[in-house]
Amino acid sequence: MDNKEDLKKVVDQALAEQKVPHVKLKKIGAQKADVDKLTQPSKETRQEYWGKGLTYSAILLIIILVASIIGFIAVHGLATFTQNHVNVWHFLSSTDWDPGEGKNHVGALAMIVTSFAVTLLAAIVATPFAISVALFMTEYSSKKGSRFLQSVIELLVGIPSVVYGFLGLSIIVPFIRSVFGGTGFGILSATLVLFVMVLPTITSLTVDALKAVPNHYRQASAALGATHWQTIYKVVLRVATPRILTAVIFGMARAFGEALAVQMVIGNAVLMPYNLVSPAATLTSQLTSQMGNTVMGTLPNNALWSLALLLLIMALFFNFLVRLIGRKGQK
Amino acid sequence: MTTIISSKDVHLSYGNFEALHGISMDFKQNELTALLGPSGCGKSTFLRCINRMNDDIANVKITGEIKFENQDIYSPKTDLVWLRKEVGMVFQQPTPFPFSVYNNIAYGLKLAGIKDKALIDQRVEESLKQAAIWREVKDDLNKNAQSFSGGQQQRICIARALAVHPKVVLLDEPTSALDPISSSEIEETLLNLKHEFTFIMVTHNLQQASRISDMTAFFMNGDLIEYGTTSDMFMKPQKQITSDYLNGRFG
Numbered sequence: 001m002d003n004k005e006d007l008k009k010v011v012d013q014a015l016a017e018q019k020v021p022h023v024k025l026k027k028i029g030a031q032k033a034d035v036d037k038l039t040q041p042s043k044e045t046r047q048e049y050w051g052k053g054l055t056y057s058a059i060l061l062i063i064i065l066v067a068s069i070i071g072f073i074a075v076h077g078l079a080t081f082t083q084n085h086v087n088v089w090h091f092l093s094s095t096d097w098d099p100g101e102g103k104n105h106v107g108a109l110a111m112i113v114t115s116f117a118v119t120l121l122a123a124i125v126a127t128p129f130a131i132s133v134a135l136f137m138t139e140y141s142s143k144k145g146s147r148f149l150q151s152v153i154e155l156l157v158g159i160p161s162v163v164y165g166f167l168g169l170s171i172i173v174p175f176i177r178s179v180f181g182g183t184g185f186g187i188l189s190a191t192l193v194l195f196v197m198v199l200p201t202i203t204s205l206t207v208d209a210l211k212a213v214p215n216h217y218r219q220a221s222a223a224l225g226a227t228h229w230q231t232i233y234k235v236v237l238r239v240a241t242p243r244i245l246t247a248v249i250f251g252m253a254r255a256f257g258e259a260l261a262v263q264m265v266i267g268n269a270v271l272m273p274y275n276l277v278s279p280a281a282t283l284t285s286q287l288t289s290q291m292g293n294t295v296m297g298t299l300p301n302n303a304l305w306s307l308a309l310l311l312l313i314m315a316l317f318f319n320f321l322v323r324l325i326g327r328k329g330q331k
Numbered sequence: 332m333t334t335i336i337s338s339k340d341v342h343l344s345y346g347n348f349e350a351l352h353g354i355s356m357d358f359k360q361n362e363l364t365a366l367l368g369p370s371g372c373g374k375s376t377f378l379r380c381i382n383r384m385n386d387d388i389a390n391v392k393i394t395g396e397i398k399f400e401n402q403d404i405y406s407p408k409t410d411l412v413w414l415r416k417e418v419g420m421v422f423q424q425p426t427p428f429p430f431s432v433y434n435n436i437a438y439g440l441k442l443a444g445i446k447d448k449a450l451i452d453q454r455v456e457e458s459l460k461q462a463a464i465w466r467e468v469k470d471d472l473n474k475n476a477q478s479f480s481g482g483q484q485q486r487i488c489i490a491r492a493l494a495v496h497p498k499v500v501l502l503d504e505p506t507s508a509l510d511p512i513s514s515s516e517i518e519e520t521l522l523n524l525k526h527e528f529t530f531i532m533v534t535h536n537l538q539q540a541s542r543i544s545d546m547t548a549f550f551m552n553g554d555l556i557e558y559g560t561t562s563d564m565f566m567k568p569q570k571q572i573t574s575d576y577l578n579g580r581f582g
């Protein structure tokens with residue numbers, strides 16, 4: 001009981017000086033400190049329970065949502081193989097895509113190859129530009145200049161893909177047509193549109209990567225007699241490599257998943273691409289262009305869900321790659 | 332003994348703020364000079380003038396003259412790469428690159444255009460021995476330099492600086508981030524190397540200065556207050572303020 005008396009004294013003292021900010025003086029009476037009240041959960045503690053409860057239920061909801069999205073795609077995507085008895089290997093290796101004609105005409109290889117082709121080509125073209133711009137922004141340009149470029153990049157990220165597609169359709173497709181002949185639709189046009197679209201993504205992540213290189217590496221290198229450029233390519237780029245790779249993979253993920261802009265310039269013919277300027281179709285462009293033309297539950301519809309499932313698996317794969325590189329980079 | 336570096340009336344301003352108000356002092360070859368003074372007095376700033384590390388900072392203005400072996404290092408004709416090969420630097424935080432020990436030491440050599448693998452191997456071994464770290468790393472030359480302890484990393488950095496055979500090594504509080512045992516190991520290393528190199532070392536640690544330096548300079552508020560042999564400075568300083576500082580009355 002002695003303890004309680006002591007506590008009461010301290011509390012009274014504090015109340016007299018009003019040093020206990022969270023105790024509402026009016027409610028409990030400033031003079032009579034109620035020690036029992038202090039040992040019960042305070043308003044703040046109850047708020048804490050509330051806050052925690054809210055956060056956890058939000059998380060739970062999101063988890064359920066994600067699980068049902070994945071479940072839905074998986075059920076429908078797998079129906080092609082379970083209900084319609086399409087051979088998985090045939091799906092992955094045949095270029096014959098005409099699901100309306102039956103289970104022997106569900107081959108996605110042409111679209112898989114085209115998707116990878118536009119993704120890789122766009123990344124290959126965009127990466128050198130992205131690294132150059134990022135180097136300029138972090139190593140050479142003034143603060144003002146790099147802030148300006150930063151806002152340009154943010155603007156480019158913010159432009160909706162349909163606008164990029166429209167630009168591609170109006171400028172790139174006619175240009176390709178006049179240079180290479182043909183229709184102008186195809187992988188090359190899609191690559192060029194995607195190049196512009198992934199450039200800002202890769203650039204801004206590469207800027208982050210370069211900024212994360214500690215300045216003392218640059219100083220130590222300079223103190224050993226390295227020129228600025230030697231420091232950049234022997235130290236800065238080397239140290240930043242894992243994160244730059246991550247940036248490229250994020251760019252590739254964006255290119256792989258882009259549907260609308262690609263659909264507008266690629267020609268949408270499910271054919272194995274034998275050159276870069278003939279009409280083709282990617283997994284995404286086929287989805288956007290065909291989803292209105294099929295009936296739920298039929299083979300053509302299930303086949304589209306299988307394409308969606310493939311896209312989902314690829315997205316997981318890109319995430320996995322990013323993590324893998326992140327873990328290697330930490331070592 | 333010959334003078335290897337001599338500075339005359341060096342002023343340095345960061346923008347409008349003058350951090351050095353005319354520093355004139357000579358450094359003798361193969362001696363260890365300690366730069367002492369309260370923090371913010373301009374020791375690091377002056378040290379960085381000697382290998383022109385301040386050049387990269389925006390808005391820096393430097394006047395006066397610093398000569399290295401009678402050559403004006405701020406003359407437009409001076410090759411920065413040459414200067415930094417002759418005048419190496421070790422920083423307060425151990426700063427090995429996240430490369431292997433071998434590649435850290437070889438970095439400066441490769442910059443200097445040395446391609447002969449045997450020569451690089453030999454220099455790596457030699458400088459790691461000089462920095463008294465060879466025994467600890469000789470079986471792990473391909474291991475990431477950052478996987479070693481702080482004291483070991485700092486000695487790897489010293490080795491990296493020594494590998495290009497500089498004449499002068501600047502050290503900016505090289506032991507202040509280290510534990511006492513690692514610090515004293517580095518002190519011993521520097522003492523052993525004093526006959527081959529000229530060291531200019533900023534330190535906060537008065538005992539350290541008195542233990543290993545030949546000459547001591549006392550800075551305050553951007554001025555060189557007093558400069559002399561370490562024993563004179565600690566035993567019979569000319570100025571009251573020097574005596575107050577060296578006796579630990581402020582700092």
Ligand SMILES: Nc1ncnc2c1ncn2[C@@H]1O[C@H](COP(=O)(O)OP(=O)(O)O)[C@@H](O)[C@H]1O
Pocket residue numbers: 345348350368369370371372373374375376377388
């Ligand atoms: N890059 C810089 N820009 C502006 N002021 C600086 C810079 N570096 C140092 N200073 C200022 O110059 C003065 C001397 O700093 P410094 O040489 O680092 O002191 P010390 O090494 O003796 O502690 C300090 O007042 C510091 O704030």
Ligand SMILES: [Mg+2]
Pocket residue numbers: 374375376503533
């Ligand atoms: Mg300093």
